[in-house]
Amino acid sequence: MTITRTPVAAPSDSPLSNGLKQRHLSMIALGGVIGAGLFVGSGAGIAAAGPSIVLAYAISGLLVMLVMRMLGEMSAANPASGSFSVHAERSIGPWAGFTAGWMFWILLCVGIAVEAIGAAKIMTGWFPGTESWIWVLLFMAMFCAANLAAVSNFGEFEFWFAAMKIAAIGLFLVLGVLAVLGLLPGTDSPGGSNLSGTGGFMPNGMDGMVIGLLASVFAYGGLETVTIAAAESEQPVKGVARAVRSAMWRIALFYVGSMLVVVTLIPWNDPAVVADGPYVAVLEHLDIPAAGEIMNVIVLVALLSAMNANIYGASRMSHSLIARGEGPKALGRISGGVPRLTVLASSVFGFFAVLLSYWWPTTVFTWLLNMVGAAVLVVWGFIAAAQLRMRGRLERESPEKLVVKMWFFPVLTWVALLGVLGILVLMARQDSTRVQLYSTGGLALALAVVGYVRQRTAPRRTAAPKG
Template sequence: MSRTSAPASAEPTKNDSPPDSPLSHGLKQRHLSMIALGGVIGAGLFVGSGTAIAAAGPAIVLAYALSGALVMLVMRMLGEMSAANPASGSFSVHAERALGPWAGFTAGWSFWFLLCVAVGLEGIGAANIMVGWFPGTPSWIWVALFMVVFTVTNLAAVKNFGEFEFWFAALKVGAIVLFLGIGVLAIAGVLPGTDAPGTANLTGQGGFLPNGSEGLIVGLLASVFAYGGLETVTIAAAESEHPVQGVAKAVRTAMWRIGVFYIGSMAVVVTLLPWTEKAVAEKGPYVATLDHLGIPAAGEIMNVVVLVALLSAMNANIYGASRMANSLVARRQGPKALGRISGGVPRVAVLTSSVIGFFCVLLSYWRPDDVFVWLLNMIGAIILVVWIFIAVSQLVLRRRTERETPEKLVVRMWAFPYLTCVALAGMAAIFVLMFREEGTRHQLYATGLLTLGLAVIGYLVQRRKEKSAATAEVTPQAAPAGTAGKD
């Protein structure tokens, strides 16, 4: 099979689901726009960024700016390919068209695994908040409740998922905009009861780079993984009313806003608070900042926002996992049972993804010190593996599309191919940095084993499909003599 010709099974039409039972198209433009914005705004920003600030100090702003630039390039590349060929398998379909079925298989199932584990992790985080509000209640009951709610939501029409995500994302975006507004007023010294901090917190306590390049590296790695989730909008675009226009507009409007939210938030935090403040890592940077400014009930307000962020991520990840599984099955790269669609929804895939997510939660109770930790270590670097597939696929497909169907390039990657190569170099550099750090080195080992195993299986699946196709071509020629002329 030549790499220069797209496999027939990977050529999406309006969507890449089975033609006799297609996915529905119930998502509207407002859904896609908010999914694009809310998809990368999760608990990693609201809570996890505290540890990154503790490691990098004020230089966390630089770390988020560097990783944010990389994320914008990846999102632009993915937007270009998804606008040209909308598919519910998103980058998995693009990887198959560019590199062959083994690449689509590896990227697709790696991402499905990541999403299923993430569903469990987000469920655990949300349950911990509920236990704090209702002491004495078992956390697994809360996880089970959330699982049931979002499984039912995803089993219904896709517009229900869109509505949930629209309002979840609106609340998250609203919270960040309000935080930025309050922060800017405090920095300017016009917020009642506050004085302008100037640059004291940016240059004091060891300076802008208090822990040197090592601290910046830790902050950079944490910020890269916090940006995970941008892929959901291109998966959802295939089920929108106008897939091409929808993904193009969503990608264009989301990129700069994401940069403002992330980089702006970090700048506000480290300007208003000393990076050495213990509350930043313990309570989270948002809660610590609002407490410092004397905002009443700041902790409880942010707990509500964090809970919404976690529930939103659960909802989106169940959706993304089910659509990715359905797409892989439609391309004959997974169990047929997962591809069954009724009412425009891949309900078996939804149920399977939810069950595996809940199983990961149970592992956190049964095997917290080995199996669960192994799962945690693996999912971080999978994001980078997916981004590499996106960049390489765009490098191949852009040239092919310009040659064959240039009118499909509604969204174009900037300064192609130079910025695509810059993005790939950035990803390679992050892998090198991960290998240098003891805390992230084991992620590479675990992820390497997973992706290598999937690549081998994908190659074997590809070879079997090629042999089946070759046998189908040869079989008619082996018909008994004398039958060729009969009508």
């Protein structure tokens, strides 16, 4: 018989606020899909997969849509700042919520460090002679302070960051489509020459396609934050439903659409695609003045946006875990509707990871990066497993809560689970990703063991005499 435990509430002065307005949540949902990984990291995927990168992004995009739909179904039925961690605990067991939640927290905190380092690199390029650690400290302090003050500050930052990213990617798509059609002054339509020439649509065969697929999967990480934010919005159920329902066209337009524009306009093996990034390469091909600096501004915005979102997401996830008795109670206090101690703890961990990149860049920091290399896949696996078990209970007990429904349940849920497992198998086959897979697997196993031990021993601790 499985022993479960009653969640223990952490000390708090007041509940989390509902300070996020619908416009904040809508823009977070729209802009959250556009990250620095799309602007910069997609170059390596194009170099490996060639024009078939479009297919790679479409396949991984379909998987992400299924995951977001499942997460949306559970989050609309039970909005919670712990999102999938709460759903995993309710559907699978406390050990699952513990594993998924703390793995996601580590992933976000490492992400804070990576984004801070990337933003500092851009700033030192603009201001030669300045030290990168100064910029890291400035950005960390700025977003930590914003998240400490009120959730509306996070929402307002993300609103404007998202607006700038959407405007940038929208303008890029308009210019790209005009160039593809030969309607942009000074350009001729390339037709399909870049899609079928230079080795064909899949120049490096299935191996290249697989590398492109793996690169595209990790570009989608971070979409889960919108369901965390929805719990602090004015209308959480409506907000989750709207965000999830718009996921399909956002992914199709921003990711698949922009990749199609890139590989149609310029040869996939153009050295500038990797050296400068695919978007810079296209803008320079179109003779857009100062293309490199324009993209640096956009990438900086994307990095700062991700930093802000990760501090927010990490603080809410850790607060939710603590409130359920899965973390140090001393950090669980809320003041002014904000879990300030978990905001500070998440920011400090992120800054410590930055220091590791300076002290031990090729050893400890690389090991830390590898540990979270496949973490998003582990999270997606928990989401699918939780939804598979929760759906039946919702239909029996609270059918009115099924505001968002997973398509063709349970068939597509199993398809998503098999898709996650398939990607993990592909990672095991590639030398470049095998270490990440094993490192993440080790972290997941360690967290699962700790979570399971806590689950089995907690009732005994609770029943023990005081003092």
